Amino acid sequence: MLRWRILGQTGRGHECVGRTISSALIAEHMAGETLLNAHALRKHGNDAIFSWFARYQKARDSGIDAVNATVGSLLEEDGSLATNSAVVESVRNCPPVEFSAYAPLRGLPRFLDLSKSLALGDARQSLENAGISIGSIATPGGSGALYLTAANLVERGHSVLLRDRHWAPYDGFLSGSDLSIETWPLLPSGDSQYPYFDLTSFEEKISSLKMKQDKIMIWLNDPAHNPTGLSLTAEGRIALLDSMITSALADPEIGHTLVIDAAYSLYADDAYGWADSIVEVFDNGSPWPENLLLCFAVSFSKSHTIYGMRNGVLISLHPEQEVIDRLQNVFGVTGRSTWSAAPRIGQYCLTDLHSSPEQGAAWATECERLKKILDNRRITLLANCEAEGVILNPAHDGFFAWFECDQPEIVAEHCAKQDVFVVPLEGGIRIGLCSMPLTGCERVAKALASAPR
Numbered sequence: 140m141l142r143w144r145i146l147g148q149t150g151r152g153h154e155c156v157g158r159t160i161s162s163a164l165i166a167e168h169m170a171g172e173t174l175l176n177a178h179a180l181r182k183h184g185n186d187a188i189f190s191w192f193a194r195y196q197k198a199r200d201s202g203i204d205a206v207n208a209t210v211g212s213l214l215e216e217d218g219s220l221a222t223n224s225a226v227v228e229s230v231r232n233c234p235p236v237e238f239s240a241y242a243p244l245r246g247l248p249r250f251l252d253l254s255k256s257l258a259l260g261d262a263r264q265s266l267e268n269a270g271i272s273i274g275s276i277a278t279p280g281g282s283g284a285l286y287l288t289a290a291n292l293v294e295r296g297h298s299v300l301l302r303d304r305h306w307a308p309y310d311g312f313l314s315g316s317d318l319s320i321e322t323w324p325l326l327p328s329g330d331s332q333y334p335y336f337d338l339t340s341f342e343e344k345i346s347s348l349k350m351k352q353d354k355i356m357i358w359l360n361d362p363a364h365n366p367t368g369l370s371l372t373a374e375g376r377i378a379l380l381d382s383m384i385t386s387a388l389a390d391p392e393i394g395h396t397l398v399i400d401a402a403y404s405l406y407a408d409d410a411y412g413w414a415d416s417i418v419e420v421f422d423n424g425s426p427w428p429e430n431l432l433l434c435f436a437v438s439f440s441k442s443h444t445i446y447g448m449r450n451g452v453l454i455s456l457h458p459e460q461e462v463i464d465r466l467q468n469v470f471g472v473t474g475r476s477t478w479s480a481a482p483r484i485g486q487y488c489l490t491d492l493h494s495s496p497e498q499g500a501a502w503a504t505e506c507e508r509l510k511k512i513l514d515n516r517r518i519t520l521l522a523n524c525e526a527e528g529v530i531l532n533p534a535h536d537g538f539f540a541w542f543e544c545d546q547p548e549i550v551a552e553h554c555a556k557q558d559v560f561v562v563p564l565e566g567g568i569r570i571g572l573c574s575m576p577l578t579g580c581e582r583v584a585k586a587l588a589s590a591p592r
């Protein structure tokens with residue numbers, strides 16, 4: 140049934156601006172049809188994560204002792220949002236003007252400098268010593284950084300290469316920029332030199348994309364992959380880099396961009412593994428082709444527990460400063476015409492926090508405490524699943540674990556009947572280690588063990 144509004148009155152009826160809609164069902168299907176453009180009409184409803192979280196909340200609010208393994212934020216054992224106290228302290232001490240002022244369009248210079256160290260660790264120095272230019276631009280979260288690459292580094296209508304299991308919002312970011320998706324398998328199917336990287340399929344996909352496109356881009360969420368918790372080994376990272384270098388050298392007219400989505404890296408054992416591997420590859424004598432760009436989409440949402448403050452950066456690495464300058468310019472213009480400047484307060488607070496050795500150490504201690512919470516839950520879940528005969532995907536780091544299955548909705552419904560709430564996604568079930576208490580591990584394992592296969 141359509142809602143109408145005439146001269147301040149609201150009501151319901153089938154009459155609408157000179158047109159009668161006979162069926163409420165049709166009206167519902169066509170809602171907004173005359174207002175939304177063709178692209179918007181293809182955007183669909185509730186994100187699975189939020190709808191399954193809502194089901195958990197409903198169960199909890201009706202007094203049920205339910206397990207919440209749905210949301211992607213780190214919760215303490217009592218279900219409250221985990222916050223890094225050093226960051227909270229820094230925000231509390233922030234001068235009023237830092238709340239109110241705009242940030243410079245590309246970000247506060249000291250923050251941009253800090254962000255390079257937070258993204259690259261000690262490898263930053265080695266890269267700079269080797270003459271690699273490093274750009275950083277402030278973005279609204281890691282999402283903003285991903286958006287900048289989608290908007291600028293491949294042509295409209297091109298495909299971006301992802302692994303088949305990936306963070307679902309990638310699909311929306313890409314289709315919003317008029318891009319399609321090609322995938323390669325998360326794990327190799329047979330024997331492979333690299334247990335967590337399917338090099339053969341990766342190279343096949345790169346070759347086929349190169350037949351159709353003059354720019355290729357890969358988005359790789361590693362380490363601590365969302366939704367599985369997988370992290371590549373150093374050998375896997377180096378194989379991937381070598382493969383991209385070989386491909387870029389073979390086709391110098393084709394732009395090659397690798398975007399490391401590092402959203403969870405500071406909760407991984409090998410937090411700076413990618414930067415270290417980049418240094419290793421080029422220290423070992425590989426050339427850096429002019430048509431190869433390496434980027435890090437950095438999010439401070441999780442590492443500093445400031446999800447809502449929307450802070451991130453896009454880091455770009457290239458041997459030529461002129462290329463970095465040009466990219467920074469393009470990214471700045473894109474940001475200006477999309478979200479204006481990125482939020483200032485987090486940039487100020489993080490700079491302040493990390494410029495004091497005491498506060499920086501307090502942040503690191505808290506970060507370690509939060510990482511331990513995740514590690515304990517992961518170890519316990521893996522042990523419980525093994526005891527129940529449930530085979531989970533390899534899970535090494537970060538916020539999630541993954542149960543691969545053909546009918547995720549049915550499995551999630553089955554778990555919900557045991558008051559265990561997980562998220563069914565394409566190809567499997569995401570288990571939010573970040574949101575469930577340690578005591579939930581056994582219940583998750585038992586619910587999965589009894590689920591229909």
Ligand SMILES: Cc1ncc(COP(=O)(O)O)c(C=O)c1O
Pocket residue numbers: 211279280281282283306360365400402437438439440446450451
């Ligand atoms: C895989 C992945 N990438 C990027 C992000 C971006 O996070 P944000 O925009 O909050 O910094 C997230 C957030 O959940 C994520 O899971």
